[in-house]
Amino acid sequence: ASQQHHHSTTKQKHTINMNLYFATTTSILLGATGVPAEDASSILKGAISSTYTAISDTTQNLRGRTSHRRSSCDMYSPCPSNKFCKMDDGMCFSSFASSSSVAEDESSDTYLDESPPIFSGVCKKKPSLSVCFDGEDPQVCGCDGETYLCRQDAYYYGINVDYVGSCTPSPDRYIVNAASPNKRAITIANGSCTPGTNIQLFHQVNGDHQKWIYHYDTGVIESVACPGMVLNIDRGKNSKCVDETNIILWHESGVQWEKWMYSPKGKIISMYCKDKVLDIFNGSDDDGANIQLFQDTGGDSWNQKWNFE
Numbered sequence: 001a002s003q004q005h006h007h008s009t010t011k012q013k014h015t016i017n018m019n020l021y022f023a024t025t026t027s028i029l030l031g032a033t034g035v036p037a038e039d040a041s042s043i044l045k046g047a048i049s050s051t052y053t054a055i056s057d058t059t060q061n062l063r064g065r066t067s068h069r070r071s072s073c074d075m076y077s078p079c080p081s082n083k084f085c086k087m088d089d090g091m092c093f094s095s096f097a098s099s100s101s102v103a104e105d106e107s108s109d110t111y112l113d114e115s116p117p118i119f120s121g122v123c124k125k126k127p128s129l130s131v132c133f134d135g136e137d138p139q140v141c142g143c144d145g146e147t148y149l150c151r152q153d154a155y156y157y158g159i160n161v162d163y164v165g166s167c168t169p170s171p172d173r174y175i176v177n178a179a180s181p182n183k184r185a186i187t188i189a190n191g192s193c194t195p196g197t198n199i200q201l202f203h204q205v206n207g208d209h210q211k212w213i214y215h216y217d218t219g220v221i222e223s224v225a226c227p228g229m230v231l232n233i234d235r236g237k238n239s240k241c242v243d244e245t246n247i248i249l250w251h252e253s254g255v256q257w258e259k260w261m262y263s264p265k266g267k268i269i270s271m272y273c274k275d276k277v278l279d280i281f282n283g284s285d286d287d288g289a290n291i292q293l294f295q296d297t298g299g300d301s302w303n304q305k306w307n308f309e
Contacts (some may be wrong), residue, residue, distance in 0.1 A: 071123050079123035084158035087121035090264065092143035092162055092216045121160075130156035141167035144217045162216065172211040172224045174204060174309050178266050179302030180285050185210045186231075186278075186306075188249055189288075193226035196234075197249040201280055201289040214308065219259030219271055220252055231278075233257040233270065233293055241273035244281070245293040266305035267296060279304050 073085035130153040137150035142159040147166040154161055175186040180201075187202035191209035204210060208225035215222060220230040232250035236257045239245045252258060256272035263269055268278040270293065279294035283303040297304065 073121050073123045083123045083125055084155070084160070085121040086124040086155070087160050089161045089163060091121070092160060092261070124155070126158045127152060127156045138164050139166050140164050172208070172213060174210055175212055175221070175268075176204075176307050176309050177201065177280065177285070177302070178305035178307050182285065183309075184285060184287070184289075186212070186291055188223060188225065191225060193223075193229060193249070195229070195248075195250050199231060199247045199249060199291040200287075201284070201291060202287050212308075214260075214262060218252075218254075219261060221260055221268075222252065223249060228252055230258050231260065233272065237272075239273075239293075241270075241276055241293065243276075243292075243294050247278065247291045247293060262306075262308070266307065268306055269296070277304050278306065 073079045079085050130149070132150035132153055137152070140148050140151050140154055140161045141163050142148050142154045142157070143162050144159050145167055146159070148154040148157070148159070151161055174183075176183050177185070182203050184201045184203050187200055188209040189198040189200050191207060202210065209223070211224040212231075213222045213224060214220075223229045226249060228251060229249050230252045232248050233239055233241075234246040234248045236255060239257070250258065257270070259271035260278075261269045261271055270276045273293060275296050276293050277296045279292050280303040281290040281292050294304070
C-alpha cells in the first residue's frame with residue numbers, strides 16, 4: 001500500500017536554538033548587573049521577541065506596499081512565489097502556496113466563476129529567520145506532513161500549520177458517509193484498478209478497495225488497493241464541472257481535477273470545480289449508489305458529509 005508523505009524527522013535548518021543563546025547571554029548579563037537569573041532570562045526573551053517581531057513587521061510592510069492589492073488569497077487566487085497564503089490551522093492548501101502551483105488551464109471558465117472562495121487567507125512574506133524557544137514553542141505538524149520545531153519554523157518554509165504536535169502518519173482509512181446508518185463507504189466498483197472504474201457507495205467489507213489515503217501535500221485521495229490511482233472528476237476540464245458529473249478512478253497525473261480539500265464541516269471539496277463537492281446520487285444509502293460531483297448545498301446535507309475512519 002502506498003504511504004502518505006509523513007516523515008519522522010524535524011526540520012532544523014536556519015532555526016536558532018534560543019535556550020543555548022539565553023544560557024550564554026544571561027550569564028553575561030548576570031555578571032554585569034547582578035540581576036537575578038530568572039528576571040534576566042525573562043527580560044532578555046521579551047526584548048529579543050519584541051525586536052524580532054518589529055523588524056519582521058517593518059520589513060514586510062516596506063516590501064508589501066507595492067503588492068497591497070494581492071494581500072488576500074484563496075485556493076483559486078494564490079500568492080506570488082515569494083509569499084505564502086497564511087490560513088488558520090487545519091486549512092491545508094500546500095498545493096496553492098504560491099503562483100507556481102496554478103494549473104495551466106487557470107484561465108478556463110471554472111476559475112472565472114464569481115462565487116466566493118470556500119476559505120481565504122492572507123499573503124504573508126516568509127520570515128527571513130526562524131526563532132523557536134525550546135520547551136516553550138511546541139512542535140507543529142505542517143500541511144506538507146513534515147514536523148517543524150515551532151510555528152515560526154513552518155512559516156519560514158511557507159507552510160501552514162495543520163495541527164500542534166509532531167506529525168503522525170495517516171493510516172489507510174475508509175471514507176464513510178456521516179449519516180449512513182450502515183456506515184457505507186466510498187468504494188471502487190468491483191474492486192477493479194482499471195482506469196475509469198466507477199466510484200460508488202457500499203457497505204464495509206474490510207477490503208483495500210474501500211480504503212484511501214488523503215495526501216494533504218498534493219490534495220489527492222489515493223486508493224490503497226490501486227497505488228497511484230486516485231479519485232478523479234470524469235472528463236476533467238471537459239466536464240465543465242456540471243452537477244452529477246461522475247467520479248472515477250484514474251492515474252494520478254498532477255491535474256487540478258484530481259485534487260480535493262477536506263473541510264471542517266466534513267465536505268470533500270473539489271479544488272478545480274468551485275463550490276462542488278463529493279455527493280451521493282439522490283441521497284441514497286443503498287449499496288451501489290453513485291458518487292458524483294454536485295453543488296455544495298450548504299448546511300448539514302448528510303449526503304455530502306464524510307468521515308475518515
